[in-house]
Amino acid sequence: xxxxxxxxxAQKLPGPKGLPVIGSxxxxxxxxxxxxxxxxxxxxxxxxQVNLAxxxxxxxxxxxxxxxxxxxxxxxxxxxxxxxxxxxxNRTSGQYLPLMSRNEKWTRQRKFAxxxxxNSQKASFFNYPEVESVRLLFELMADPSRYNHHLESFIARxxxxxxxxxSAPSEELKxxxxxxxIGVSPTxxxxxxxxxxxxxxxxxxxxxxxxxRRSRTERKFFETMLEEVAQGLEKAPTPLxxxxxxxxxxxxMFLKKRGSWGFSSDLEGAFAxxxxxxxxxLTIAAPMQSFCLxxxxxxxxxxxxxxxxxRVLGDRMPTYEDMPDMPVLRAFIRETLRWRPPVPTGIPxxxxxxxxxxxxxxxxxxxMHPLEWSISRDPEMFPEPDAWNPLRWLNSNFPTYQEPLAxxxxxxxxxxxxxxxxxxxxxxxxxxxxxxxxxxxxxLFSMETVDESIxxxxxSATPDEIHTPTSDDDCAERFDLDALDAIQRKLMPLxxxxxxxxxxxxxxxxxxxxxxxxTPAEEKTMRFPSGLRTxxxxxxxxxxxxxxxxxxxxxxxxxxLPSLDLPVPSTIPTTGSAEPIKSADGSYDTDPTMNFSTLLxxxxxxxxxxxxxxxxxxxxxxxxxxxxxxxxxxxxxxxVYWKGxxxxxxxxxxxxxxx
Ligand code: HEM
Numbered sequence: 001x002x003x004x005x006x007x008x009x010a011q012k013l014p015g016p017k018g019l020p021v022i023g024s025x026x027x028x029x030x031x032x033x034x035x036x037x038x039x040x041x042x043x044x045x046x047x048x049q050v051n052l053a054x055x056x057x058x059x060x061x062x063x064x065x066x067x068x069x070x071x072x073x074x075x076x077x078x079x080x081x082x083x084x085x086x087x088x089x090n091r092t093s094g095q096y097l098p099l100m101s102r103n104e105k106w107t108r109q110r111k112f113a114x115x116x117x118x119n120s121q122k123a124s125f126f127n128y129p130e131v132e133s134v135r136l137l138f139e140l141m142a143d144p145s146r147y148n149h150h151l152e153s154f155i156a157r158x159x160x161x162x163x164x165x166x167s168a169p170s171e172e173l174k175x176x177x178x179x180x181x182i183g184v185s186p187t188x189x190x191x192x193x194x195x196x197x198x199x200x201x202x203x204x205x206x207x208x209x210x211x212x213r214r215s216r217t218e219r220k221f222f223e224t225m226l227e228e229v230a231q232g233l234e235k236a237p238t239p240l241x242x243x244x245x246x247x248x249x250x251x252x253m254f255l256k257k258r259g260s261w262g263f264s265s266d267l268e269g270a271f272a273x274x275x276x277x278x279x280x281x282l283t284i285a286a287p288m289q290s291f292c293l294x295x296x297x298x299x300x301x302x303x304x305x306x307x308x309x310x311r312v313l314g315d316r317m318p319t320y321e322d323m324p325d326m327p328v329l330r331a332f333i334r335e336t337l338r339w340r341p342p343v344p345t346g347i348p349x350x351x352x353x354x355x356x357x358x359x360x361x362x363x364x365x366x367x368m369h370p371l372e373w374s375i376s377r378d379p380e381m382f383p384e385p386d387a388w389n390p391l392r393w394l395n396s397n398f399p400t401y402q403e404p405l406a407x408x409x410x411x412x413x414x415x416x417x418x419x420x421x422x423x424x425x426x427x428x429x430x431x432x433x434x435x436x437x438x439x440x441x442x443x444l445f446s447m448e449t450v451d452e453s454i455x456x457x458x459x460s461a462t463p464d465e466i467h468t469p470t471s472d473d474d475c476a477e478r479f480d481l482d483a484l485d486a487i488q489r490k491l492m493p494l495x496x497x498x499x500x501x502x503x504x505x506x507x508x509x510x511x512x513x514x515x516x517x518x519t520p521a522e523e524k525t526m527r528f529p530s531g532l533r534t535x536x537x538x539x540x541x542x543x544x545x546x547x548x549x550x551x552x553x554x555x556x557x558x559x560x561l562p563s564l565d566l567p568v569p570s571t572i573p574t575t576g577s578a579e580p581i582k583s584a585d586g587s588y589d590t591d592p593t594m595n596f597s598t599l600l601x602x603x604x605x606x607x608x609x610x611x612x613x614x615x616x617x618x619x620x621x622x623x624x625x626x627x628x629x630x631x632x633x634x635x636x637x638x639x640v641y642w643k644g645x646x647x648x649x650x651x652x653x654x655x656x657x658x659x
Pocket of ligand 1 (some may be wrong): 039
């Protein structure tokens with residue numbers, strides 16, 4: 001304040017007064033801190049400032065103001081704040097593009113990022129989302145109770161393939177992302193709350209030692225991955241080299257034009273790729289998890305999505321190329337991102353010059369936060385902002401409606417991905433992953449709350465009635481799919497001399513019913529294109545018996561389905577306008593849709609719900625495709641990179657994490 005006295009022609013921004021030294025730190029809740037910033041926004045207006053332990057933080061709850069400052073005046077609002085808990089200075093180290101100052105390294109890495117993103121997008125992300133969505137559906141069928149884990153694995157596997165051409169590092173990548181997230185979150189590493197500990201010797205500061213090991217492990221991992229791809233490329237200089245296959249990846253793109261990116265070393269390239277891996281590893285899983293919440297709590301919209309899926313896709317799974325034909329699916333995705341923003345606080349910019357906006361003074365060095373939670377809830381743009389209503393993107397009566405529906409709704413350029421020169425580089429990948437991933441889930445499954453007496457869409461349930469999750473294992477109620485366990489059991493390999501024979505029973509549903517005998521005519525043998533391996537598909541004839549899995553979607557309130565001519569008619573009911581439930585202590589724990597983790601990414605915690613297979617033939621399609629891809633070696637298991645297991649040794653390995 002002394003350095004930046006308010007000029008005579010301007011006034012101070014409004015905001016909470018706070019205490020000497022610590023400012024308003026003590027007023028922030030441990031969880032859902034963005035709700036406090038949202039509340040302050042309602043009290044002080046769409047732009048206000050807060051002193052947090054001596055730093056001036058400016059919070060913006062309006063898209064227009066965020067654009068005015070962060071985009072139109074990007075010359076002075078495009079820096080990043082210093083993060084004390086990291087070993088290397090985030091602004092200059094060249095390790096993490098999203099956290100760098102606007103310097104030479106940032107410029108060249110951003111240029112590199114644009115090229116690798118554009119090139120992979122042109123190649124439809126090498127169909128990695130499509131291949132991995134088969135594995136995702138198979139895993140969801142086999143073990144639905146770990147749905148949160150499977151969704152994260154799907155994203156981490158696609159991202160690993162994009163980064164290095166293999167899904168083997170997916171578990172390591174998730175861990176790298178978790179650890180970095182702790183390192184950068186204001187509510188994460190201790191060094192961010194008490195910066196002075198980072199200047200103590202490691203022996204005296206466990207948090208510093210943790211960070212030092214994290215940083216070493218990350219570097220070693222990125223170096224290892226770069227080396228492996230480089231070795232693969234030496235052996236197989238072209239994708240068609242006989243006997244060797246190197247899958248396309250961002251790393252192979254880097255290596256093929258190694259000298260032309262202007263990087264100071266290969267390590268800079270390894271970080272430029274690895275950082276994109278980390279940026280994609282967990283962020284995209286969050287909206288997939290929120291999508292499950294939304295479908296369960298707003299069941300009236302589910303038939304609309306299923307109608308589009310069945311009409312456009314029929315018995316095949318979605319691909320990236322289906323995007324223009326599926327505005328309803330895109331609307332569900334867009335609305336999910338709006339309703340539960342994965343990065344609710346936004347990623348802060350820092351100002352490099354004093355400025356005056358609308359008569360208010362913004363001192364140099366202010367940390368500028370576009371508060372996504374509030375921006376996505378602007379009632380002018382989003383009537384009934386707390387309701388999850390995908391039709392706001394499809395119904396011409398809503399202010400968010402845009403033509404043509406072949407293109408809109410889209411998540412590209414959405415405020416969720418930031419502003420000005422620092423906008424997110426991963427919008428294209430995010431859109432592809434969400435479209436294929438969420439589309440595949442809705443193609444195969446319907447979802448509903450476990451207890452139908454609870455109608456969350458009106459938010460009328462009392463805290464006691466709401467299922468509070470405790471862990472991944474305790475989460476989703478086993479849906480009526482013990483059948484799929486049976487399928488998995490029957491997928492046990494039966495070896496013979498010619499290769500691997502796999503048998504599965506398409507009638508695994510009712511294992512309690514006697515299995516009818518098979519005639520030879522009922523057995524079909526399928527040969528893989530390679531001709532090397534034989535899949536013996538044991539297909540039994542249809543029998544008059546009831547399956548325990550659902551062949552029809554669960555009952556939902558009557559809705560008028562959209563005609564083939566979109567926009568969707570406005571007669572479809574919309575409900576659920578109430579605010580998230582807040583408990584007496586000020587937390588939001590009683591509302592499962594607000595049960596997020598505490599770090600920078602708002603990841604919904606597991607909750608109980610029921611998934612049902614909509615059509616058993618589709619389950620068979622998935623099982624067959626999974627089997628084929630598995631036998632082609634597409635589904636690599638996650639690999640351990642450290643001596644003695646993930647825990648590793650004193651030098652490298654997984655650090656302790658919390659979420
Ligand atoms: C749901 C998914 C995602 C969300 C919500 C998201 C959100 C964001 C936000 C808010 C920013 C900061 C923008 C700003 O400062 O104005 C950002 C930056 C960035 N994101 Fe994403 N992101 C997502 C996925 C991804 C993915 C998949 C990648 C890469 C594969 C990625 C790469 C980046 C990079 C490199 C930046 C830094 C840009 C810069 O500082 O110059 N993001 N993202």
